[in-house]
Amino acid sequence: MSIGTLVLAAILIFCAILILAAAVDAALNAIIEFLEDKHLDWMIDLIEWLDNNAGPWWDADNNRFRIASWLWDSIKYVISQYIIGYSVYDEWTGKKYYYGIVGLIDYIADQITGFLLKYRIAVIDITVARAIAAIMLILAVIGAIWAIRKVIT
């Protein structure tokens, strides 16, 4: 089985799970709305308990299940942090950390820029500088003489 088929299968399974979770949400929310209308004491207690104790799969503001959104948030976190990724500089350790595809791109760019920064000529010795300046002046004089001769002839 090729990688493309596997990825496609994973996306389809993930979509099916999300649809299923959204359907479960819709069903549970319909039940909750129905029971809320009956003003049952145990139902009020249950919602209060869920508001105080339930995890991110419960919307405490609207008294609704949000299993599909919670599932998608979790998957989003994994995709964002570990697949797409990022790079971050840690001031405490003085190191840069790279994660995922964006991290790889940043790592390659940092390696190239680091190499260029490391091997650039930042200082020239005065003797070399004088020699270069002298050669430049001689070349300029030769160039000027050549140009004058060209114009005359």
Next chain:
Amino acid sequence: MSLGAILLMALLAVIGTLLLLAAVEKFARETLGLEDFPSITSDMWKFLKRIPDALTNAVKNIINALADFIKAPFEAFYNTLMSYGLEPAFAQGIATLIIVLTVIGIILAIAKWRGWL
């Protein structure tokens, strides 16, 4: 497989995935009536957009570093001449002359090599 073919396949895969997610989202919201279905397409697009953004940023950084790398010896030369008491304008003039001569030399060398001269 060539690099162009791989890039084209990656682009098609991204477009295909986004279209598939959009179709699933539309199906879940409109056909099945699941109003709370999460907005998977726009979220995925936001994630995928970070890759070209990172590439653009990387290319920009490399171009800047390359420019600094090429500029560095001339700057170093200028600074050295300046630090040993040469007039800034004269030091700048010599450094500029070197840059101009180097660029002309490179152009002439390429022209000779390609047989244009």
